[in-house]
Amino acid sequence: MPYQWILFDADETLFHFDALAGLKRMFAGHGVDFDDDHYRAYQALNLPLWQAYNAGEIDAATLQQSRFEGWAERLGTTGAQLNSDFLQAMAAICAPLPGVRELIDALHGKARLGIITNGFTELQQVRLERTGLAEAFELVVISEEVGSAKPHRDIFDHALTRMGRPDADSVLMVGDNLHTDILGGLNAGLDTCWYNPSGQPGEAAIRPHLEVQHHDQLRQRLG
Numbered sequence: 114m115p116y117q118w119i120l121f122d123a124d125e126t127l128f129h130f131d132a133l134a135g136l137k138r139m140f141a142g143h144g145v146d147f148d149d150d151h152y153r154a155y156q157a158l159n160l161p162l163w164q165a166y167n168a169g170e171i172d173a174a175t176l177q178q179s180r181f182e183g184w185a186e187r188l189g190t191t192g193a194q195l196n197s198d199f200l201q202a203m204a205a206i207c208a209p210l211p212g213v214r215e216l217i218d219a220l221h222g223k224a225r226l227g228i229i230t231n232g233f234t235e236l237q238q239v240r241l242e243r244t245g246l247a248e249a250f251e252l253v254v255i256s257e258e259v260g261s262a263k264p265h266r267d268i269f270d271h272a273l274t275r276m277g278r279p280d281a282d283s284v285l286m287v288g289d290n291l292h293t294d295i296l297g298g299l300n301a302g303l304d305t306c307w308y309n310p311s312g313q314p315g316e317a318a319i320r321p322h323l324e325v326q327h328h329d330q331l332r333q334r335l336g
């Protein structure tokens with residue numbers, strides 16, 4: 114095992130994040146039949162907010178509330194409440210991606226495992242417990258708590274400090290997002306693995322050390 118630590122992104126790296134299913138479930142609880150048009154309108158608001166959050170331009174609370182403001186007004190509640198209901202719905206439907214359990218089992222005892230996520234606090238621990246993966250990860254670093262999001266150097270520095278400052282090249286960062294996980298890992302001096310299940314084209318300026326389409330490939334490489 115060439116690595117002392119392996120850090121994973123959470124959403125769409127370890128866990129399926131089916132936002133439409135979560136929104137349908139959450140809005141059903143408010144008597145709304147959330148359809149594809151609603152989803153398009155939601156993403157037209159949500160995606161630019163995420164870009165602004167990842168760039169450090171807005172904080173987590175602004176993202177969480179703004180994306181549900183219109184619905185909150187219509188339903189006589191608050192954006193923060195709808196966001197909380199949504200995260201609970203996401204926790205209820207969460208599932209690990211194919212090959213994750215086998216990968217984590219194979220790494221057990223060979224490397225120390227952590228998570229570094231731009232996702233929100235309310236979802237993280239409940240999701241790890243529901244999926245039985247909580248014990249496998251000794252470190253969970255959440256951007257909402259650190260006040261800095263991937264790819265910013267601060268969140269990686271925070272993680273490395275909590276890890277006891279291992280050599281950067283003894284740490285592998287695994288994630289599905291080139292612009293947050295891989296770029297952030299590279300800037301922090303870590304080795305990186307791009308989990309790219311749909312075989313998207315890469316980018317010349319962001320070169321991961323490894324690229325896999327399935328977690329089995331990473332397991333074979335490291336197991």
Ligand SMILES: [Mg+2]
Pocket residue numbers: 122123124125126288289290
């Ligand atoms: Mg991700």
